[in-house]
Amino acid sequence: MPRPIVARIHAAAMRHNLNVASRAAPRSKVWAVVKANAYGHGLARASRAFDAADGLALIEVDGALRLRDLGWRKPVLLLEGFFDESDLPELAAREIEFAIHCHEQIDMLEKARLDRQVDVHLKMNSGMNRLGFQPDQYRDAYQRLQAIPAVRSITLMMHFANADDPANAAMPVAEQIRRFDAASSGLEGRRSLANSAAVLGHPELAADWVRPGVMLYGGTPGGKTAEQFGLQPAMTLESEIIGVQRIRAGDAVGYGSRFVADKDMTIGVVAGGYADGYPRHAPAGTPVMVGGRRTRIVGRVSMDMITVDLTELPDAGFGSKVELWGRHIPIDEVAGAAGTIGYELMCALAPRVAVIED
Ligand SMILES: *Cc1c(COP(=O)(O)O)cnc(C)c1O
Helix, strand or coil: CCCCCEEEECHHHHHHHHHHHHHHCCCCEEEEECHHHHHCCCHHHHHHHCCCCCEEEECCHHHHHHHHHCCCCCCEEECCCCCCHHHHHHHHHCCEEEEECCHHHHHHHHHHCCCCCEEEEEEECCCCCCCCECHHHHHHHHHHHHCCCCEEEEEEECCCCCCCCCCCCCCCHHHHHHHHHHHHCCCCCCEEEECHHHHHHCHHHCCCEECCCHHHHCCCCCCCCCCCCCCCCCEEEEEEEEEEEEECCCCEECHHHCEECCCCEEEEEEECCHHHCCCCCCCCCCEEEECCEEEEEECCCCCCEEEEECCCCCCCCCCCEEEEECCCCCHHHHHHHCCCCHHHHHHCCCCCCEEEEC
């Protein structure tokens, strides 16, 4: 028998969430973002669940080729473009679109002398200061691309730093839009701007294409909870209680004896730990569901086990079902307790966890 920890992936929730994105941006086409193994949900599975999307976007070159092998015929986009010029002929042959964010990539594209045309997405650094051309270099880059015979189309692309926090004083959404509009005005091409936070929070910025990621998996991009946005969790991480300890006031639990009982308690041991992707930094008090009831973890998360408080759950014991996150315990709540975001927990689901689709 395998260990009792499993991740259930809810394909119907993924379809529902894609619909939420489409309804929020009714005049836009949708790139469903499936990087990082579809945020831990499985690339092949996501390509089926998102069959209504207009295209799939990701970071990994091998993943893009795999989507073609899986029979995905609609557009595929590499959000950071290619990393090595040796990839270019195959990307062109398999009709994979890619971002261009720096002059070095344009140099490679010029040299490649491709015999198939490509669709490129010219990225502007409109204030986030990660990838992209500065606004004052954008037109130059555009013209260099236009002069390459193998370039069939240029989409104008940027990314928001604070779409979940529009008033962020260091770089407000409005300032990024102002820079983008000024530097791209008059340039022909479709516009692609919005991640999940912008789709949900700024539908007026949806433009020609939107690029939702985390919302498709039922995670919140920030601002409100996933439930408030009408999103359904796409992953439930469940396990079972594999041991029970009755401890006395003053007894300590786990490595470092970080949790000391202030009364007599019943402790359940869950099969699952940081080697499964549960965050080691989750503190005592992080919510967990046992036998259908909400309780909390206590003590340090270890590699293969998590200890939980069963004191008020007299019906719980060996074999009780545990939900670490999912339909009842929002992944964002666990992430928040551990000082991170739902994105990271989804992506960190470990390969040793069995995955079941339901
Ligand atoms: C990851 C990514 C997205 C999706 O972001 P979410 O916050 O998950 O919606 C969109 N655009 C680009 C360029 C990305 O890298």
